Amino acid sequence: MAKLAVLGCGKMGEALVAGLLASGWRKPDEITVTARREERLDELTTAHGVDATLDNSQAVRGAEVIVLACKPQDIEALLTGISTDVAADQTILSVVAAIKIGQIESLLAADVPVVRAMPNTPSIVHEGMAGVAGGRFADESHMKLAVDVLTHVGRVVTVDEDYLDAVTAISGSGPAYFALLAEAMIEAGILLGLAREVSTELVVQTMLGSAKLLRDEHMHPVELREMVTSPGGTTTRAIRVLEQSGVRAAFLNAIQAAMERSKELAEGQTDS
Numbered sequence: 001m002a003k004l005a006v007l008g009c010g011k012m013g014e015a016l017v018a019g020l021l022a023s024g025w026r027k028p029d030e031i032t033v034t035a036r037r038e039e040r041l042d043e044l045t046t047a048h049g050v051d052a053t054l055d056n057s058q059a060v061r062g063a064e065v066i067v068l069a070c071k072p073q074d075i076e077a078l079l080t081g082i083s084t085d086v087a088a089d090q091t092i093l094s095v096v097a098a099i100k101i102g103q104i105e106s107l108l109a110a111d112v113p114v115v116r117a118m119p120n121t122p123s124i125v126h127e128g129m130a131g132v133a134g135g136r137f138a139d140e141s142h143m144k145l146a147v148d149v150l151t152h153v154g155r156v157v158t159v160d161e162d163y164l165d166a167v168t169a170i171s172g173s174g175p176a177y178f179a180l181l182a183e184a185m186i187e188a189g190i191l192l193g194l195a196r197e198v199s200t201e202l203v204v205q206t207m208l209g210s211a212k213l214l215r216d217e218h219m220h221p222v223e224l225r226e227m228v229t230s231p232g233g234t235t236t237r238a239i240r241v242l243e244q245s246g247v248r249a250a251f252l253n254a255i256q257a258a259m260e261r262s263k264e265l266a267e268g269q270t271d272s
Helices: 011-023 038-048 057-060 070-084 102-107 123-124 140-153 161-172 174-191 196-216 221-226 234-244 247-266
Strands: 003-007 032-036 051-053 063-068 093-094 114-118 128-134 154-158
Touching: 003 011, 011 032, 011 038, 011 123, 032 038, 032 057, 032 221, 038 051, 057 063, 057 070, 063 102, 063 140, 063 174, 070 102, 070 123, 093 102, 102 114, 114 140, 114 161, 123 140, 128 161, 161 174, 161 196, 161 247, 174 196, 174 247, 196 221, 234 247
Parallel strands: 003 032, 003 063, 032 051, 063 093, 093 114, 128 154
Antiparallel strands: 114 128
16 A cells, blocks of 8 residues: 655644554555654654655655644745655645645646645544645546545545635634533533533533434534423523523634634734
């Protein structure tokens, strides 16, 4: 089986490696990872048994899929360094935030198929969500290959690249929204007299169970909310307070702001 190279293997890159190995889709000797420090390479080889090198050009030779997983500020130097080593029969899968497909294609010598993805942090525990978009030279086979990689750490939707900013705002930033909600609910439990560990377990398991009902039982959010909300009951009063506080509008505005910031970053506007 053709090998896979993960360049700039940080947390997201390592999550992909772990998922591919756990599923059996790739064996350790079929994956090469790169990093900027020997210490990081040692960590990766010890944890996963994969080949590791500081040399990106060496890593991409013979690789069927080349995953770009470096930091955005490192992408230009990385691609310039491997430009003449990458061929049109290879597929590049970029999980680098805010870097557009056109930028990647412009830094490569050949007409290499490029697929851009926006995964999120739950990929680390193989419950990720990613949106993917293909470039000028990516056909159906290249898209399928990229989706195959990403489905080993979660679920995938295919969109036009213009919608990846919306994907970023919803699922890319989404874990932080849920974390903020969890923080608030845990603190509320503590104020009501619960021990922190008890409140934390109540909140986290409730979030997990609710998500599984929505996903696995194909429930609509309204259906789940109405199932819990009895007329004149405790949930009814809580929902009324949340609506009066403008929570729904706050989420709409926040997600809109996140999408606008994603567009700014893609255009190179680094100031906040």
